[in-house]
Amino acid sequence: MTKPFFHKCEIPIASYNLGLTLNSGQAFRWEEVLYEDGIAWEGAIGSRWTRVYQRDVSLCIESVCHPGNWGWARDYFHTKLDYNSILASFPNDAFMQESLDSCQGLRLLNQDPWETLASFILSSNKQISHIRQMIKAICFNFGTQLEGVGGRYGFPSPEILSEKSESQLRNLKLGYRAPYLLAASRAIASGSLNLSSLYSMTSSDARDQLMQLPGVGPKVADCVLLFGFGKYDVFPIDTWIKRVLIEQYGISAPHSMKNMQVFAEQHFGVNRGYAQQFLFQWGRTK
DNA sequence: ATCCAGGACAAGT
DNA sequence: ACTTGTCATGGA
Numbered sequence: 001m002t003k004p005f006f007h008k009c010e011i012p013i014a015s016y017n018l019g020l021t022l023n024s025g026q027a028f029r030w031e032e033v034l035y036e037d038g039i040a041w042e043g044a045i046g047s048r049w050t051r052v053y054q055r056d057v058s059l060c061i062e063s064v065c066h067p068g069n070w071g072w073a074r075d076y077f078h079t080k081l082d083y084n085s086i087l088a089s090f091p092n093d094a095f096m097q098e099s100l101d102s103c104q105g106l107r108l109l110n111q112d113p114w115e116t117l118a119s120f121i122l123s124s125n126k127q128i129s130h131i132r133q134m135i136k137a138i139c140f141n142f143g144t145q146l147e148g149v150g151g152r153y154g155f156p157s158p159e160i161l162s163e164k165s166e167s168q169l170r171n172l173k174l175g176y177r178a179p180y181l182l183a184a185s186r187a188i189a190s191g192s193l194n195l196s197s198l199y200s201m202t203s204s205d206a207r208d209q210l211m212q213l214p215g216v217g218p219k220v221a222d223c224v225l226l227f228g229f230g231k232y233d234v235f236p237i238d239t240w241i242k243r244v245l246i247e248q249y250g251i252s253a254p255h256s257m258k259n260m261q262v263f264a265e266q267h268f269g270v271n272r273g274y275a276q277q278f279l280f281q282w283g284r285t286k
Numbered sequence: 287a288t289c290c291a292g293g294a295c296a297a298g299t
Numbered sequence: 300a301c302t303t304g305t306c307a308t309g310g311a
Contacts, residue, residue: 025292124293130309131292175307180294217294238292254301280292 005051005062009070011079012058017105024281026227027109028119028132029139029155044139045076046112049149052077064148078110078230086232089271095248096268096275099282106281108274109227113195114188115155116228117210120220121180137172161185180215187213203231218257226273235264235272244283 022030022041030043033051040053050073051062061073074080090096122134135155142160143153161169162185169178187193193213198206203225210221222236237245237260245251245260249267268275 120292123291125291125306126293126308127291127310129291133309170307173308176294176305177307215294219293223292236292239290240292256301258300284292 005064007063007065007067009061009063009067009073010055010058011061011070011074011077013079014057015083015105016054016059016077016079016107017103018052018054018059020103020105020281021107021109024103024106024277025128025284026223026277027111028128028135044146044152044154045072047144047146047154048072049146049152064146075110078107081107083107086271086274089269090275090278091267091269093249093267095244095282096278099278102286103278103281106278108230108232108277110230111227112155113198113224113228114158117184117195117216117224118155118161118181120223120227121184121213121215122174122177123223124177124215124217124220134172134174134177138169141172158185158188162189177215180213183215184213198225198229203234206231207234222273226276232271232273235261235268235276237261237264238280240280240284241276244279248283 018041019039030041033040033042035051035053038053040051042049042051044050049064053060059077059079061070063073067073087100090100119131119135123131126134139153139155142156142164144156144160146152146154161181164182166178166182169182174181188195193209198209201209206225206229207218207221210216210224211218219236219238222234225231225234226236237257242255242260245263246255249263251260251263264272264276
């Protein structure tokens with residue numbers, strides 16, 4: 001039984017579909033719970049165990065530990081974003097508009113770069129439900145217990161994971177991804193890769209840096225930049241997006257990454273990563 | 287059972 | 300430059 005969430009913050013904000021956002025394949029640790037005759041989600045933001053839900057036109061956030069000025073929450077949920085300006089930059093084609101209509105209030109979160117990198121290394125050739133399972137196992141086995149709650153664990157730091165063996169990770173059913181995750185944790189723990197330095201780099205340069213890691217190709221790198229660094233000028237192409245581009249946008253062979261990347265940059269513009277989240281969500285659920 | 291999953295990588299055309 | 304086979308594992 002968890003202790004009460006003592007601290008509460010209410011952020012008035014329109015056009016925010018929290019449930020859709022938390023279940024759109026960008027974050028993997030939020031759990032839906034019943035709360036006050038409604039739905040809420042519980043999960044960790046950094047080392048804070050958090051509950052979040054919507055009432056009227058407000059985002060309600062509750063924290064077990066001392067919240068300070070709640071800047072960490074505003075940042076994670078990106079409540080200061082000029083959402084309408086982003087949407088206004090999208091193209092006016094039929095499938096884009098259909099996606100916008102069907103996924104109203106879908107947002108991108110600002111997640112921790114390391115957790116995002118680790119999560120998307122694990123995501124390769126995996127269904128979202130199993131990505132969640134792998135991450136849950138990693139947190140339960142190697143994460144540190146969070147303040148003020150029992151049985152809740154943070155995502156383990158690179159330093160912690162770098163001390164583990166490949167077989168320890170394979171025991172968590174990571175499969176061939178185990179050595180990839182281990183290599184990434186060791187690159188960061190040793191200082192050979194400094195994630196913070198990617199913030200000030202161009203997306204192209206940051207992408208090249210991430211792709212130095214084994215198990216990090218163009219798609220994983222783009223997801224990390226989009227979800228963990230707020231770089232919207234990248235366009236992750238997974239199996240669903242590939243289908244959308246071919247079936248909805250008439251991309252013809254050769255279906256090479258370069259061919260599709262060029263189209264995405266031309267057609268979806270500077271915020272193509274944000275647009276991509278709508279295309280992905282609608283493409284895989286319709 | 288068989289195929290596929292928010293892919294990456296090496297090997298083969 | 301582009302395509303194919305392989306890699307663990309679980310869900311549909």
